[in-house]
Amino acid sequence: MNRRNFSGLISSSLFGLASLDVLKLNNINAKKYKISLAQWSINRSISKGDISPIDFAKKARELEIDAIEHVNTLYSVNSDYLSKNSIKTLIKDLNSRADDNGVKNLLIMISQEGELASNNKKSRAKAIDKHKVWIDVANEIGCESVRVDLRGGNSFNQWKQNSIISLNSLCEYSPNLNITVENHGGFSSNGKYLADVMKSITLDNCGTLPDFGNFCINGSPNPENLEKNCKKWYDRYKGVNDLMPYAKALxxxxxxxxxxxxxxxIDYYKMMRIVNNHPYEGYIGIEYEGNRLSEDEGILATKKLLEKIINS
Incomplete structure (x- = not known):
């Protein structure tokens, strides 16, 4: 098992001492970044039955995106696909659809499979086993990473220690697959807290998936209902900067x-200045969650903005 090299992380963390407002987006290399599509961007269409989750690769190709990030619940909770088909069939279908459309299966976002940071040891072990099912799927369809949530724990210290135990277990189970953690509510939406977890794990296939928007610690992160739904925010720009030294997806x-x-x-120019000042190279996943524009319109608007900044 390879261990994380902290030399680059130390130098990257020094960047955090500078003001985020004075960073420059100079010398950006367009080849450094590629664009992928998160399946959650079309969750409404899938939930309504307007599109089958298995046709995600086809939808991405229609939008001229060639790498996709699956969401496990869109095959089980938000649709009836897995009530009618086995995991083995899912793997076969995901591989064939990706091949047919010239699309790469990049990542699986795993949710609602138990609390990896639970204080209950048996519950935590059960959650780890349920996550392994999707880790196996990710390996079978050629993904680079999975994304997990760190839910559970009544205090920061409990959450941190439980998270470390679960992440080490998952990373050791699948050493050739990145196990990434997204800022996704609760303690994980505090960038400093999640970075502290990363600092305590030395396995190099463990990392973060910084999300530009999910820094609502208590409530909903959707700014369209900010005053009503989010009671406590962590500064999103500071949060992304906290998590970028460990990023394996974005x-x-x-x-x-x-x-x-x-x-x-969200100031995308400021976000990309932060991203560009860290060593990360790879995919930037579009995750549109708005209501005014249609899903396709929102995806394409995000894609256009990213391409404008990347190619500037």
Missing amino acids: SAKSYDFLDNGDEKY
Whole structure:
């Protein structure tokens, strides 16, 4: 098992001492970044039955995106696919659809499979086993990573220690697959807290999936209902900066757009300055969650904005 090299992380963390507002987006290499699509961007269409989750690769190809990030619940909770088909059939279908459309299966986002940070040892072990099912799927369809949530624990210290135990177990189970953690509510949406977990894990297939928007610690992160639904925020720009030294994937959350094409709630230029000042190279996953634009319109608007910045 390879151990994480902390030399680069130390130098990257020094970047955090500078003001985030004075960073420059100079010398950005367009080849450094590629664009992928998170399946959650079309969750409404899947939940309504307008599109089968198994046709995700086809939808991505229609939108001229060639790498996809699956969401496990869209095959089990938000649709009846897995009530009618086995995991073995799912693997076969995902591979064939990806091949047919020239699309790469990049990642699986795993949710609702138990609390990896639970204080209950038996519950935590059960959650680990349920996550392994999807880790096996990810390996079978050629993914680079899975994304997990770190839910559970009544205090930061409990959450941290339980998270470390579960992440070490999953990383050791599948050493050739990245096990990434997204800022996804609760303690994990505190960038410093999640970075502290990463600092305590030396296995090099463990990392983060920073999401531009999910820094609501208590409530809903959707800024369209910010005053009503989110009671406590962690600064999203500081949060992404906290998590980028450990990033193995990246989520470009979007909600709505101004007439000039900029995201209404998130300064993408500032975000990409932060991203570009860290060593990360790889995919940036579009995850549109807005309501005003259609799913396709929101995805394409996010794609256009990312391409504009990357190629500037």
